């Protein structure tokens with residue numbers, strides 16, 4: 001069902017972008033000199049990529065602070081521009097081994113829950129904070145939700 005649910009996929013890409021599950025990747029060592037914005041980074045230097053900085057860069061994603069899955073949907077209703085979010089798994093030969101599995105798991109879990117339940121905040125309580133907690137990976141702050149059976 002995945003290809004016929006582009007908006008669901010766009011929501012997952014937007015969560016991946018905003019939440020930056022892993023805000024950085026382990027250090028990588030440069031195998032050659034490279035130049036970035038006029039600075040030369042020498043061979044053998046350690047590079048620690050800031051993945052959340054990339055995901056929140058306004059030159060890559062307009063209005064990055066806004067949760068907007070529509071940014072990944074074009075006028076024909078097709079997925080668009082989502083490849084940029086794959087940097088959340090980083091790039092190159094040591095990219096995340098679980099990337100495909102993670103994408104399938106997120107799709108299955110989210111669509112199964114949304115199909116069966118209406119999800120809302122607890123009556124009288126504010127919406128869940130998007131700030132989260134950083135413990136090696138970025139996880140949500142404790143929260144309560146109200147789920148109503150849809151079927």
Ligand code: HEM
Pocket residue numbers: 021022024025026051088089090091092093094095096097098099101102
């Ligand atoms: C949304 C979920 C996930 C995110 C955002 C994520 C992100 C990352 C990132 C940023 C790296 C570092 C890549 C690098 O240094 O170049 C990594 C490495 C890795 N991830 Fe994930 N990951 C996720 C889920 C998973 C899952 C579900 C598995 C396994 C089932 C997994 C297995 C691995 C492994 C084995 C590595 C080390 C790869 C290597 O060093 O060669 N990840 N992941």
